[in-house]
Amino acid sequence: MQITVNVNGAEYTREVEARLLLIHFLRDELRLTGSHWGCDTSNCGACVVWLDDTPVKSCTVLTAMADGHEVRTVEDLERDGVLDPIQQGFAECHGLQCGFCTPGMMLTARWLLDRVPDPSTEEIREALSGQICRCTGYENIVRSVRWAAEHADADQRLDHDSGEDGSNQAEHDGGPG
């Protein structure tokens, strides 16, 4: 069947099998490999993307269901070379280790912050409760989202290879330890 999907602002018209999962369309057809596949059963959230304005687990969404809709993936968080504060927050607060769950976590967190700009830690934990991280124990992910909330207007770039201005020196809340 033929579908047309807007992914990260670009229109794609493709012939796809009716059974093709959205995650496979994004990864294998469009080669947008930032969204990951982790479990098949909508439990882990590594595949979270936005369908229109809602985070969905793209391992259980058919590509056909995205026909005529807009999809936003991790590749769209950085705009014009400027990181989204949520990306910056994850780097600043050591909110990732292996990085596999990170795109999905950031997209859900971005959605939360768009609706609740100053969330409590409880609200953050609730919002991320449908997603699994095997590395961080979640604490630094919560801190990362808080960092993004506190730096909503941040326009700093995280780029270790550019400049000598020390602009990415930042406070890290290391916790009670």
Place this chain on the structure above:
Amino acid sequence: MTATSGRGMNGAYGPMLRKEDARFIRGKGTFVDDIHLPGMLHGAILRSPLAHARIVSIDVAAAEAHPKVKAVITGRLLEGRKLAWMPTLSHDVQAVLATDKVRFQGQEVAFVVAEDRYSARDALELINVEYERLPVVIDATKALDHGAPVIRDDVAGKQDNHIFDWAAGDKAATDAVFAAADVVVAQDMLYPRSHPAPLETCGTVADMDTVSGKLTVWSTSQAPHAHRTLYALVAALPEHKIRIVSPDIGGGFGNKVPIYPGYLCAVIGSILTGRPVKWVEDRSENLMSTSFARDYHMHGEIAATREGRILGLRATVLADHGAFNGSAQPSKFPAGFFHIFTGSYDLQAAHCQVTGVYTNKAPGGVAYACSFRVTEAVYLVERLVDVLALELEADPAELRMKNLLRPEQFPYTTPTGWEYDSGNYAHTLQVALDLAGYADLRREQQEKRVRGELMGIGISFFTEGVGAGPRKHMDILGMGMADGADLRVHPTGTAVLGISCQTQGQGHETTFAQIVAQELGISPDDVEVVHGDTDRTPFGLGTYGSRSTPVSGAAAAVVARKVRERARIVAAAMLEASPDDLEWDNGRWQVRGDPEQGRTIAEIAMAAHSALELPEGIEGHLDAEAVYNPPNLTYPYGAYICVADVDPGTGQVALRRFIAVDDCGVRINPMIVEGQIHGGLADGVGMALMQVIAFDEDGNCLGGSFMDYLLPTSMECPSWELGETVTPCPHHPIGAKGVGESATVGSPAAVVNAVIDALKPFGVRHADMPLTPANVWCAIQGHPLRTDLAIP
């Protein structure tokens, strides 16, 4: 804590932000499934639906006729190439694709190579396998029963399901201590089967270049160099024509140490088709067939005086290794490091005996940040100490404090032969008790008990042995566990470090740059770390068992010091001084007593590459290589305290607080260390409360998806409270110890001790993990569940 970029740092240890994050936060990592090669085909595995059955026939004709199928591989085809079986790391063999029987549900039976992943899956449905069901062995305690079905009849003369008997310690001395002791308490406990479940499953892309004969394998491998050698040995391929690449790895936790049948099938598929073949398992395949963890049925006994002086420990263990002994551990001991079970205590004698058995379950056993069975050992002793405290009506903290090894006893040789390097245990426990506000917690608990509320406080004190390992005790199929490092310093003073281990999230690209930067007085930003590619890095045994910093980290420091010594000779020529008159200070070589006269590494590197006459002993440039052969393990330790609330009506456990004080010696990047501890604590919570791979009586796996195998989320994990003490490792070049697995090893006992402590008003002495609401509720009723045979 303040985390910084490495820019401008001189003195490089500290909480530096990670270099690798720049790609991950942009979705620009390169995981195995992200790799797409021209002409690439896709593989899929047909697996056994039965736990034990004879294969009568396999009909692949319909699958082969599928228009998009390029090859169908069966065990019969592999037999012709002597590849139907492969060696395991525990001196057993494992079927690559089943030929005679299937021995666990999910075992690999056939491999289809097709043009896309959906077609490969479709073709699996077209393969017709006729099975003849056989009786199963699921309960390990019945595996050695007379008349039990023999699982491994592929082994000539095998009449039972016995794998090994192994013991450590002095049995006679231990029995004498027990005979004379005032108090002996015993407890049976199961450390149930669990699974590491990294978020990225296992997979590979194999590409055999038919012209050059070069095989390139991108693989989810925690040990690419070891895998290269194993492929050479198993498949009889020339090792220099094999390149293993571990790209970004989405978590390992020991799950990605072994070579799995899928990897080999992809390689064979590429050889057969002349095209690259990708195989990535799905989640159920990962949970049902790859390396599980634990499955230890333990009986422990502890002997003490009436005053609470612990005298001795005894343990007998039944170890369920599944259908093949695929235990991926390098020690010469079949139970790994289990005999470290004397823990952190000053004992007179100890003895343990372990029997390994086959069952109709997936192979494995050593995985999931267990430090080769230290997890099971720590859990045993820390539960026993709490059972003893209950018996003696002693406070668990005071009882531990009374028996912990004292600083002056280090280096300390345990009753089972381990040589603990350094420690100040009582101090670390006291720091944890102070952080927790222990006395106040106990008062609160008393008040709540009066009101019928269930609150528990659990303590665990652990000692780990990590950094495999010394040759006298460890090897991988005969290979000693030394790690190489090479360091190139460019003319302008930036450097490239090649290491043999690689990151699966641990942040090696940052930490190892910091190690080199610290030694050379340059910025970590000026050190590029190359890892995970056997064609570009020196040989070494990989990343697992918390060995990166203890072994490869030492190699990085040693190679940097070699470079620094070469630089000394060049600097002496530049300064017209004798090398002996130079001292390394403030990141440069300078003339002793004349700090104005000095040269940085960058200045020296340019001179070493220059056309100037070079001093004797320097042929040009500063590059060096090193191999680090660890003289001993490193022994990190820690004190953990968990505070839990239990709902008496539902058995639901809520973790209110978790205090973790780790001592892993010198911390190179404390931010990364703390992150690893956080993750390990979550693992401990998962194992203690949620995670189990159980089986029904027919051998059906009951933990085959994340719907059934429950992992902790942000809701189950409390906000971790960390503290630290620092007791440097005396034999490590920079005083560091491993830490990656400490929290996974130490935390389950703290959680369980907290829950059992909460249940004290009901007289509960023990219940096995996972402490699900149903299991806790049943424990309150006096009948805790057998957690490995059904999901409670």
